[in-house]
Amino acid sequence: MTQSVVVQVGQCGNQIGCCFWDLALREHAAVNQKGIYDEAISSFFRNVDTRVAGDGGSIPKGKICSLKARAVLIDMEEGVVNEILQGPLRDVFDSKQLITDISGSGNNWAVGHKVFGSLYQEQILEKLRKSAEHCDCLQCFFIIHSMGGGTGSGLGTFLLKVLEDEFPEVYRFVTSIYPSGEDDVITSPYNSILAMKELNEHADCVLPIDNQLCKI
Numbered sequence: 001m002t003q004s005v006v007v008q009v010g011q012c013g014n015q016i017g018c019c020f021w022d023l024a025l026r027e028h029a030a031v032n033q034k035g036i037y038d039e040a041i042s043s044f045f046r047n048v049d050t051r052v053a054g055d056g057g058s059i060p061k062g063k064i065c066s067l068k069a070r071a072v073l074i075d076m077e078e079g080v081v082n083e084i085l086q087g088p089l090r091d092v093f094d095s096k097q098l099i100t101d102i103s104g105s106g107n108n109w110a111v112g113h114k115v116f117g118s119l120y121q122e123q124i125l126e127k128l129r130k131s132a133e134h135c136d137c138l139q140c141f142f143i144i145h146s147m148g149g150g151t152g153s154g155l156g157t158f159l160l161k162v163l164e165d166e167f168p169e170v171y172r173f174v175t176s177i178y179p180s181g182e183d184d185v186i187t188s189p190y191n192s193i194l195a196m197k198e199l200n201e202h203a204d205c206v207l208p209i210d211n212q213l214c215k216i
Contacts, residue, residue, distance in 0.1 A: 001039050002139035005131045006071045007159060009145040010105075010112075010152030012177050012211075014073055014080045017144045021069055021089055035064045044070055045092075046134055058134065068094050070134065072127045074159075076101040076116055076151045097127050105150025109191040112154020113198075124159065125166060132167065140171035140204075146211070147195050148179035148188035157198030164202050174203045180212035 008017035028041050037047040037059065045067040047059040059065055069092045075081050078100045084093065099120060105112040132138050141163055145156030156174075163172050176199065179188040199206050 001042060002137045003043055003070060003135040004140050004142055005128070005135070005138065006044065006069070006142045006144065007074065007128075008071065009074045009143065009156040009159060010149050011075060011077065011080045012146035012149060013144040013152055013156065014075055014084060016175070016177065017071070017073070018084050018087070018089060020144070021071070021092055025067070025089075025092070037061055037064045041067070046070060067092060070131055072097050072099070072124075072131060074099045074120075074124065074151075074155065076112065076155065077104040078102055097131065099123055099127065105154055107148075107185050107187045107191065108150040109154040109187075109194045112150045112152070112156070113158045113194075114154070116151070116155050117158035120155075121158075121162060124162060128163070128166065132170075138167070138170050140173050141167070143172065143174045143203075144177075145174070146177040146179075147192040148177075148183055148185060148211070150187075150191065152177070153191040153195035157195045157202070160198060160202035171204045172202065173205045173207070174199060175207045175209060177209050177211050180210055183211070 006017060008014045024044060032038060047064055048066050048068050049059055050066045071093060073081055073093065081098055081100050084090065105116060143156060143159060146152035160172055179192060
């Protein structure tokens with residue numbers, strides 16, 4: 001049995017990630033109506049006993065008790081993450097696996113990559129290690145981020161180098177949301193170019209998506 005950890009970075013990354021978790025839960029419920037914790041759901045979710053203090057006791061098989069996403073949520077603004085924590089999926093995420101700031105990256109790749117990357121590197125590593133410890137066989141990290149925003153492009157690609165150094169044997173799959181032709185943020189093209197260089201050097205697989213198709 002292999003597991004994957006999803007890392008959502010920036011506003012766009014967390015919005016798309018939230019849609020992913022909602023779809024994953026609904027699709028699994030449709031085919032597993034008995035509520036059994038099987039191999040498919042264990043790839044992205046932990047089954048925990050919420051009565052146990054701390055992280056909750058992991059339940060490796062049997063009936064689903066409480067599902068927790070194998071996810072780390074990162075954003076340098078609090079808005080979107082706070083919305084997720086107040087929304088219908090709030091119980092799916094571990095509140096200890098979140099990293100937020102209040103200032104944002106100002107649509108600037110350098111701020112996300114150089115400033116917040118250095119500032120939050122140890123905290124990010126701590127969250128990633130904790131997620132990895134809950135996996136029997138960690139196969140890959142899925143990073144979801146935008147290419148046009150400061151946090152998504154800058155901190156998102158900084159994260160790739162951190163993963164490469166800390167988990168060299170674990171695949172790094174990236175879903176990158178590219179700005180559409182109608183994007184009115186003047187720094188988006190520059191952020192995208194700088195981020196593409198990092199993707200080329202540190203990602204194992206990149207799944208590019210046009211933001212026009214995502215409606216984000």
